[in-house]
Amino acid sequence: MKSYAARTRNFPLIVQIEWDKIFAGLELKKFLAYVIFVTCFLMGALLYLWPHMQLLQNGFQYNGLQVHKERLLDENRALRLEFSSLNSLDRVERMARNELGMTTPKEGQIVYVALESTGKNER
Template sequence: MFKGSRKLVEGGFHITPKGFRVVFFISVLMLLVALALVWPNVRKVKLSYDYQALKAEREELLNENRLLSLERETLQSLYRIQVLAKNQVGMIEPKTEQITTIFLK
């Protein structure tokens, strides 16, 4: 142990091709293990961001749905239809002598 560190300090540290392959293999193996440990957390963070974006889009769509429902109710109101019938179409209330009652047996 001390011989290797002494060589490293003195600048005479050389590695053989076989030793380089071993160090390279161990480094790649450690990198793969680190990625395997970190990847699930990265995936969770991405899913969390996706969830937040979908939640915001859902809220926006719900608000739009509420506004459209209110607009539909406004357009279907009987008072509005009566005003449009009188002003735009020219309809008028019938007089009592114009109303005919039909009795069915």
């Protein structure tokens, strides 16, 4: 049985990676340079992408808060509508008459306080 190297020697399409040789020939300085380069590249990519990611997250958060704010405003409007409806004068008068026993003042029940003089244009 021939070795894998022997069997593939005549076929240039097949590349045999000889890791031992690669590592054997690699100096420590070069290796460190590779590591620093890769680290810098990753850091750079991270620095570039981080604000974008953060912006995206903030955008989602903002949208969520906007929806929440709109919901609260809707609730406020609905409550004000209810308040306005409950303050309708026909309802107030009905309650004043039926529940509080109030009545429209008659002529004898109205008290006037005389002024010494009233100018024509005085309002």
